[in-house]
Amino acid sequence: MINFNGSIVSQDSNLLTCNRAFLYGDAVFETVKLVDSKILFLEDHYFRLMSSMRILRMEIPMNFTMEYLEEQILMLASTKNTINSARARITVYRNDGGYYLPKTNTVSFLITAESLENKLYLGNQKEYIVDLYTDFYVAKQLLSSIKSTNKIINITASIFANENGLDNCLLLNDSKNVIEALQGNIFMLKGNTLITPPVSEGCLNGVMRKQIVAIARSIENIEVVEEVISPFELQKADELFITNVIMGVQPISRYRKKDFTANFSTLLVQKLNEFIAN
Template sequence: MINFNGAFVSEDANVLVQNRGFLYGDAVFETVKVVNGKILFLEDHYFRLMSSMRVIRMEIPMNFTLEYFEEQILALVKNNNTESSSRARITVYRNDGGYYLPQDNTVSFLIKTTPLESKEYLFNEQEYEVDLYKDFYITKQLLSSIKTTNRLINVTGSIYAHENGLDNCVLLNDSKNVVEALQGNIFMLNGNKLITPPVSEGCLNGVMRKQVLELAKKIESIEVVEEIISPFDLQKANELFVTNVIKGIQPITKYRKKEFSTEISKTLITALNKSLGLV
């Protein structure tokens, strides 16, 4: 079942015939992790969704409060028996009508949940190899920092990674600087400095990115900064990792011929689970 405007309907229900999210990518979304019937980082997800809707000039319904956002997700999670641990995606799209110019700016939403195996964030000790994806570039603009349904760079990049036996790819912007990975923000440890690209470079304003920045600042042995990263910097790094709210922190073990340690990743995953009361 999915939650479609507050009603549970079959996933087979046809909501795509005139759907602007399907036809034009006129939609934004949030993916959240639910543990023990609680949405992790609820306020961060809610306010990012509201901000995204404002950026693309959607009309925010009066009843679409934080409490309503939470209620709608948790009601579906309970209905689908995935309260213990699950991912939930809420997609908000402009209502049918018009071509490029919409007839109005009202919206509808749908929510889908998928069960997850683990409540806590796990440390992945397996080899995880990445390389650059250079077929297309991210533009340095506000739209790049929000989660719209236009993810063609991520889709084609994922196909490239699969065809080349990679676990992920690093995306670049139109200045040829590092922006993020296909499935999350990227962090680089160089000496005692932990660096992630600023949002102004075109990266997603990630919810887990924010959490990791806050947790890392509590580690006295490292300096945490938001700075531009060039592809050449990656090969000089001591450690690289990717962040998102579903996996948490994914260490990168290999980039081209360079192999990396995973000590800070492990430290941050432990701190993250502890801060959420998951250990």
């Protein structure tokens, strides 16, 4: 028996009592975008998921092929009639048993899906204001680069942003360098140089980050570098923008007293949409 919200009920009636994702954050996840029955950047998502599972010492089932996971995601999206434009999330968690030390490294998975209004990326040009979040810092370590279900810093920072009329916050690592935004990677354009923090700084190894780096390197006269970004550098930028696979590219219009243009990020959105169309 357990006490659930003031009522004594059977433990078997609440699946959370044995769920390691709930009890310990012992899980990883991937969020993907579907367009016309196709999962965008599927291979990158798959290999990041496999890498994350290995880092957490999870046992990868023999049937966990890229084709199998694609089939499972598309099957759910088709059932929910969201196959043409949707976001889907697959969460992989270690099976029941043990406390901090698991009794098994086998896994289960859960997939959810919901429709999206737009197939193409929009590159929203509305006012988008950000500031730094300094209450807590992200550890500069390998675990910070994977998508685990331990996102308490992102949650508290989201509440901070909401309370202060911000659209987003920029997170700092324990060296007080800027590493990412709440829902994506950060890029800074200075002149003809596009800068994003290296994964070794503790930022997420983002799938859209990889696409943007590749696209930017194909643009004439643009140099792409991965280097540390200090908070003092932000106000020297010509453009700042955030990337993830659901929204694509989100230009930042203002950081503190500095306003930014969005010409380069608009070009990146056009090139992303050309990829989808093909």
